[in-house]
Amino acid sequence: MAERRRSVSVDDLARLKREREEADERYNAALTALDNAIHAVPELPHPPPDPDETLVTPINTRWEILKARPVSPAGWRGRVAAFVWELIEPTFAAQQSFNAALVDHLNRNIAAQREIPKSIASTLALLRQQLDLMLYFQSFLQQMTSYVDTKDHEFTGLGRRVIEDAQEEVERLDRMTRGLAAGLSGVSDEMLKRWESLLARDQRYSGRIDEIRSSLAVAQQQVAALKREFERPRAVASTATVPSEGQVIRREDEAASTSSWKYVGFEDLFRGSRDEIRARQEGYVPLFAGASDVIDVGCGRGEFLDLLTASGIGARGLDLNHEMVELCQARGLDVAEGDAVSYLRVQPDASLGGLIAxxxxxxxxPQYLLQFLEQAQRxxxxxxxxxxxxxxxxxxxxxxxxxxxxxxxxxxxxxxxxxxxxxxxxxxxxxxxxxxxxxxxxxxxxxxxxxxxxxxxxxxxxxxxxxxxxxxxxxxxxxxxxxxxxxxxx
Structure with missing residues (x-):
């Protein structure tokens, strides 16, 4: 693939650098001229002169015009003088009071008047200092602004170059990613096909394994049943004589006993394992707390008998299935073979402590169920x-x-x-x-x-x-x- 043409080349970067340097020189010259053109701070006005205190002292010594009442002479002159004094004394008293207030006012403000020129002089000096600093700061800002402006050209070019480099790298990575994604997609499709094939094969094998397990369980139950039948002592009947009716019935019962293993396999396959059945029936145990001689009718594999025994409750079981009965007896459980009604009929009245079916x-x-309930109640x-x-x-x-x-x-x-x-x-x-x-x-x-x-x-x-x-x-x-x-x- 052809190399991507960039809008900013190495020569462009060098040219921009030269332009920046030239611009820096021009800016420096302009700043020098600007600094020379800046006028000096104008002369500020002088502070006012100090207040004139020449008459302050005479005023303080001459404000009192009535010091003491003059002594009146004897005779008519004295009476005339007293009369005249009575006429002018109020006027002089008022004047003296005014003079006292005026002198007091002058004395109170003389200190403030002395500070006014000093304060104005300090203010003018501070103002002159701030004007000088402001001019210096303005000059500095002009220099900084020009310097930043000159850098923009080079930095803009560098930024564009960096962006284009990054875009080119992104495009290169994108091409690599697409190629890698295409490769991974192909591998993923192949793996998915293989996975689906393996899954279908596993399902077929799982089905076959389940079939084998079921067949093996059935075979085991059948072998166990046959073994028990062969081990049981049997009367050998003569092949030359015709069997009696009782013999025919016993042979039918033996045939049913021999095939009873099939229902055991049915229980194992559909009803659930022993642990599952025990978990379901565990809630019934408290109902028989304190009881004794509880009978489990149709006890099956003896799950509830195990629970009662573990709780210290005496119990026995009953089941029609010969295979179930032998399984329970082999585990040491007290289980009899027979039907519920026949079994309960021979039990004494009020002899059982509980019943579960x-x-x-x-x-x-229906008729048999009613008989079963009647015998259970008895x-x-x-x-x-x-x-x-x-x-x-x-x-x-x-x-x-x-x-x-x-x-x-x-x-x-x-x-x-x-x-x-x-x-x-x-x-x-x-x-x-x-x-x-x-x-x-x-x-x-x-x-x-x-x-x-x-x-x-x-x-x-x-x-x-x-x-x-x-x-x-x-x-x-x-x-x-x-x-x-x-x-x-x-």
Whole structure:
């Protein structure tokens, strides 16, 4: 690229310097002529002479004209003199009083009159000094102004040269930056393509890993179940005889027991880990404080039994799933295998200190649920607590995300329905406690505030209507995922 042509060259800078020096010489000559032309300070007037004090002393000695009343002679002359004195004495007294005031005034002002010439002389001297300083200062200003003006030419050129140098450097850096940006853009595009490729590959691998993990968990559960089945002593039936009806039933039960590991895998995959379940059920522990012999119906993997044991509350569990029961027993928990109604029927009246059935009642048919509540009311002690937790089917998200996913669910129970059944079965103080609120981020969102800030009444009314519908839908679809009915045995 051709070199940028500058408006101020080196020769221009040298020429401007010579012009400045010549201008300095001309200014110096002009200043000399100006200084010579400045007139001297004009002669200031002399101060007035001192006041004339020649008559001050005679006036002070002659102002008193009435010193003493003259002695009157005897006879008629004395009477005439006294008469005349009476006539002229007031006039002389008045004159003497005037003279006294005049003398006093002169004496009071004589000192001030003496200072006036001195003050005027001092003022004239100070004025002459200030005039000299003003002329000197004016001359100095003229010199400084001329000197600054002569520097402007060179400094202006230097400034223009610096600006052009800076502009040229900026343009050079801009060209370099554009080239670098183009290179980086190309590298960024290539990196982005590779990143997208790696991300897609990672997603494929993550999906495959999840599939492998699920398959591995299923295989582990199946192997564990098969191992326990093979280790259990079995009566070897003769292959030559036809099995009896009881044998057929036992074989069906064994087949169900052998496949029970599948539901364990289902629990692990969809319901959550043991730590998550313990965290959800921890709030129920205070309801059984001070109780003993609490039964956990449908105890599953034994999460709530762990919580009760850790709190010093005696408890036992019951579950239909053979695999679940063996998992709990392997951890040292007191868990029996069987259905709730059959188990409770053989328990004595008022023998249990509490009952909890978490995520169980939705698996029961209506008739069986009523029998379960009847037996629970019979076997619980007076004042004992019953807790029935289930999916909140009144929340659409819970119904479609959780309820219909489990094929073992038999009936959806509305909170009001289950509370009524518990109360009708003889329990008191029944209340519904909602659990697991839906994350606000997953709820329907209202209209943004910016829509109402425009001042459009129609748009504002439309936003209010939408917000009202959103709130109603949120109350139906996105409230709480679970609920529990808590009641007391009277």
């Amino acid at each position: 978490a995520q169980v009642v939705e698996h029961l048919e 076997t619980l002690r007076p004042g004992a607590t019953i807790v029935l937790e289930t999916i909140n089917v009144a929340c659409w998200l819970a119904f479609f995300e959780s309820y219909i996913r489990d094929i073992t669910h038999a009936r959806a129970l509305h909170p009001a329905t289950l509370k009524y059944l518990v109360t009708a079965s003889g329990f008191v103080d029944a209340e519904v406690q909602f659990k697991e609120p839906v994350d606000p981020a997953n709820r329907l969102q209202p209209v943004p505030r910016a829509v109402r800030q425009g001042g459009d009444d129609i748009l504002g009314a439309l936003a209010d209507s939408i917000d009202g519908n959103v709130e109603r839908l949120n109350r139906l679809m996105f409230t709480h995922l679970d609920y529990a009915v808590v009641a007391k045995r009277p």
